Amino acid sequence: MDALSYKTVSANKSTVNKRWYVVDAEGKTLGRLSSGIAKIIRGKNKPDFTPHVDCGDNIIVLNASKIKLSRDKMITKEYVSYSGYPGGQKLTSARNLLAKKPEALVEKAVKGMLPKNRLGRQIFNNLYVFAGNEHPHQAQKPETIEI
Numbered sequence: 001m002d003a004l005s006y007k008t009v010s011a012n013k014s015t016v017n018k019r020w021y022v023v024d025a026e027g028k029t030l031g032r033l034s035s036g037i038a039k040i041i042r043g044k045n046k047p048d049f050t051p052h053v054d055c056g057d058n059i060i061v062l063n064a065s066k067i068k069l070s071r072d073k074m075i076t077k078e079y080v081s082y083s084g085y086p087g088g089q090k091l092t093s094a095r096n097l098l099a100k101k102p103e104a105l106v107e108k109a110v111k112g113m114l115p116k117n118r119l120g121r122q123i124f125n126n127l128y129v130f131a132g133n134e135h136p137h138q139a140q141k142p143e144t145i146e147i
Contacts, residue, residue, distance in 0.1 A: 016043075022142045023037065025063050040056060042056045043056035058128070061129045
């Protein structure tokens with residue numbers, strides 16, 4: 001065999017083939033859906049995955065307002081935000097966050113599963129979450145996938 005046939009492929013920005021996918025979140029559990037999305041936008045499902053390159057695909061999540069949480073997490077799970085000032089800590093339950101801003105529930109779950117560095121922040125831009133069934137990315141011709 002030729003020595004070149006065993007060469008390891010290392011992807012870079014110009015060789016990455018990015019695709020667009022649509023995921024319907026209706027009736028799906030938040031954690032299981034988020035881990036599947038994080039894997040795809042990171043690029044771990046591709047054979048040419050390279051850890052230091054954004055080689056993942058773009059994902060559009062629809063019906064984020066119809067996502068479900070297991071057991072009593074809707075009441076007990078809390079999201080913390082802190083302004084930096086004394087007494088500036090705010091707690092929001094998952095139920096309130098789902099009612100006010102359902103996109104944030106999915107975004108926070110996926111963001112927590114990505115690397116905490118510059119690449120993770122860049123990869124997070126490949127995620128588009130919408131509360132309803134409509135999205136403005138028809139021009140990209142996204143494919144529907146099941147997670």
